[in-house]
Amino acid sequence: MIAENDPAGTASLFRSAINRLTDHTCRLVTTQLRYNNLYPKDLHVPWLDAAGRDELADALETADVFHFHMLADEHMPLGDITAAPFLAGKKIVHHHHGHHAFRSDPAFFQKKYRELGRKNLLVSTPDLLPKLPGARWQPNLVPERDPAYMPHPRRPDGTVRLGHSPTRRGLKNTDTLLAVCQRLKAELPEITWDIIENASHADCLARKQACDIVFDHMQGYFGISSLEALSQGTPVIAGLDDWNIATIRDFFHCDAPPWVLAHDATELENALRELILAPNRRRDIGATSRAFMEDVWNEEFLVRALCDFYETVQ
The missing domain is CATH 3.40.50 (Rossmann fold)
Incomplete structure (x- = not known):
């Protein structure tokens, strides 16, 4: 290569x-x-x-x-x-x-x-x-059996941590995400966020592993960041369009993939609110995501x- x-x-x-x-x-x-x-x-x-x-x-x-x-x-x-x-x-x-x-x-x-x-x-x-x-x-x-790519939930501390690791903010809807987080903070003070930039890949994986939710982007497709977080058993929000979803289903012969979908600021805010308020739903989506990476996208x-x-x- x-x-x-x-x-x-x-x-x-x-x-x-x-x-x-x-x-x-x-x-x-x-x-x-x-x-x-x-x-x-x-x-x-x-x-x-x-x-x-x-x-x-x-x-x-x-x-x-x-x-x-x-x-x-x-x-x-x-x-x-x-x-x-x-x-x-x-x-x-x-x-x-x-x-x-x-x-x-x-x-x-x-x-x-x-x-x-x-x-x-x-x-x-x-x-x-x-x-x-x-x-x-x-x-x-991603090497889903590598410990860095496996679930490692952090101890509960009363907060819900959102992770996002953009290489280029303009291509990853980072400004939209931050605006949504600022609005939600007044309503849901438990939300915190970790914007992971200029970090080594090992550090990025460790910080993402300590998150409760990960946001990829809303460009219609998905990045490697999505796959890392899905493997770590974390709910991932991304704006996959119908073409990408259909192609994934055709390639892997699977049902709907486990991403939480959001295509604009309103949908992103609603998705985050729902996940923040529903720890059991986060847990279930995380388990489904991990199983998907083990059994389908391995x-x-x-x-x-x-x-x-x-x-x-x-």
Whole structure:
């Protein structure tokens, strides 16, 4: 796998799952750090010494698949080399995660892949499928058996803690959330909130694990933040639209997914009020969410789906 930065940590999670749960081997090449998340690194180009650069070249030479994430391609500099000289005999996959350059001009990427004859295309959320015709949805995974992704309820202290971990506030409805919380505070003083920013991923998971409710965003789809909190057995509010819900149900052959839906400020306020006032409902939704991640959206199923895809590509 080759990426500028690890998109929300998903590439390192796929790499880990492939190496732990399958007979295949995956290396992850990255060139940048962003958002202070400190995701696990494998072949992080700026950190490589001479031996590491030789290891990178060997990984490129011996790979069967080049899986490019986001804007990466064979011409992206990897120190003083690129992947281009190593393309012969490789299966090529392009995987988009909603980067703003892709969302703002999907036609550019459609044309690029069409001219290159690249047909092995993945997207990380269903809303991206119409932007890249012919692509397949590969759901992101989380290691639901890892303690950091398991339920760990905090001791009751008379408050209800809401968590939210935006990378970009403007894309995550953060201002709307804060305005709603301020209004609710006068009515329900027990509400508190933790806006998790500029934190390491480990710290983010721990703080989210200590929340009673998590808000993702209301953009119509969902982020990795949703999957983390669902796995932790926490009710998650997000604005999934009908397209995303239908695609989830079709892919996983499941009933309605466990998100608490809110599509605007009014619905968000109502959803929060209901959850704050109903601890038993929070508990039940949390248990359903955890079971969903264990039984339906689990990493073993999803890494097998990715490896099956690799087997089919030309």
